[in-house]
Amino acid sequence: MSTAKFNQFLNQLSEYPLRVIDSKFSYDRYAPLVISDKNIDLSNFDIYSSLEWEKYINLFLEDKNAKIAFGGYLEKRNIYDRSKYFKCLAENKRRNIHLGIDFWCKEGTKVLAVLDGEIHSFKNNNHYGDYGPTIILKHKIKEEVFYTLYGHLSLLSIENLKVGDFILKGSVIGYLGNSLINGDYAPHLHFQIIKDLENNYGDYPGVSSEENIEFYSRNCPNPNLLLKLPI
């Protein structure tokens, strides 16, 4: 299926927004947040500190009278420069383009399965700056197979899981972890759609270099085709 057709297929899976964060928060409590150098607020604090981030997010939410800050698909970010996990010497190989949508909200917030699926894999990706506990669901709808990834969860979220378990759309699959476990970030969910998982297990790149962005932007469609957030 071509990229355009697949994106259309995803978009048409539901006429209503599909939820990945506790559905008690309606979309009018969501506020879009930019994490590129276009956001001048980011020059006012140490963006390498998860604690400073947490303070910034809390103030941002208060200011917007919101509960969840979200955004980031194909956003170019400087924050990844802090970890060697994302680094590469050549400028165009530096991984800094974000492939999912992030949802910044409180530790312990419920994370929901976006669609019916089965547990493909799960893992604690515990590099500095990585996802921490991560779950990947496999979806098969009208003969199309694709995956959704939920990163930066709590440790509890990946206990007692079994590969192959069926998960119902909208059911709780985990909870947001804190900076001690989630790769050292302010609490947030990283949500990403993946067409070809390329033999990965419990993990898949969530950030691309400019050099590889053509492939990754095709392989990881905009999650908003499913979520239908007001952007």
Ligand SMILES: [Zn+2]
């Ligand atoms: Zn992310």
